[in-house]
Amino acid sequence: MAVYAHDVRVWTVPNLVSALRLAAIPVFVWLLFGIGDRGAAAWTLAAIGATDWVDGFLARRLDQVSELGKVLDPVADRLALVVGVGAIVIDGSAPLLLAGAVLLREALVTILMAVRTALRRPKLAVNRLGKTGTFLAYFAFPMWLGGNSTLSYADALGIGAWLFAVPGVVAAWVSLAQYARGSSGAAGQGSAPAN
Numbered sequence: 001m002a003v004y005a006h007d008v009r010v011w012t013v014p015n016l017v018s019a020l021r022l023a024a025i026p027v028f029v030w031l032l033f034g035i036g037d038r039g040a041a042a043w044t045l046a047a048i049g050a051t052d053w054v055d056g057f058l059a060r061r062l063d064q065v066s067e068l069g070k071v072l073d074p075v076a077d078r079l080a081l082v083v084g085v086g087a088i089v090i091d092g093s094a095p096l097l098l099a100g101a102v103l104l105r106e107a108l109v110t111i112l113m114a115v116r117t118a119l120r121r122p123k124l125a126v127n128r129l130g131k132t133g134t135f136l137a138y139f140a141f142p143m144w145l146g147g148n149s150t151l152s153y154a155d156a157l158g159i160g161a162w163l164f165a166v167p168g169v170v171a172a173w174v175s176l177a178q179y180a181r182g183s184s185g186a187a188g189q190g191s192a193p194a195n
Contacts, residue, residue, distance in 0.1 A: 010068055014059035017051065018072040024048050025083050032087055038149035042142040042157075045088075048080045049138025081137060082106055088141050093148040098165050102137050105172050112179055124182065130175035136168025 024044060032041035055073050059065045082103060089099045109130075116123065140161045147158030 010066070012059070012064040012066055012069065013062055014055040014064055015066060015069050015072055017055040017058060018069065018076045021048050021051055021055070021076045021080060022072075025080055028084065029087055032091060032145070038091070038093065038145050039151045042146035042149060042151075045080070045084045045145070046139060046142040048084070049135070049142065052077055052080075052135070052138060077134070078106060078110065081134065085137070085141050088145050091145065091148075094141055094144040094161075098169055099141070101169050102141075102172065105133075105169075105176055108176055109179065112176075124179050127175040127178055129171045129178065133168045133170075133172025133175055136164045136171065140165035140168055 025048065028041050028044040028048065031037050031044055055069065055076070059069050059073075085094070085099050085102050088094045089096060113123065143157040143161035143164060147154050147161055149157075151157065
């Protein structure tokens, strides 16, 4: 079945994946603050991050790109990152400076995209460095959380967090500069939202 530019389908496999990722965010918060299980919370957030690419891949593979999916996927991505990083900072498991750099970058990308939309300019294509930075952050912050847990491999997770976070933050900020200049180094179609 062909997918048209204004496809309004709601019940698609990719949208279900995005909805499940969104539904896992409060579970992560409950695991961290409700029962205080940092290990389970870390694994939950890591799973949310690891499935970041699944909904987009399925949308293209199954020919199920939809208008809802174009909104739901980036909302799930940004919300998972912002809530995840924010909660881990509140928990005291991650360095405030690096967490602040990630959250500030996300806020600036969101503002940049809103301004471009208000000016009726085309959305920037996904930036490879932005995707890399987001991917690394999705793993660094759960690793910091796991590094402060009772998991038997907590020390290794703490070291891994630094190995993921530093290049991730650098990649994310370089990509923001590229977005601001409008040179996207495209990894996707021009209609895909920046990451």
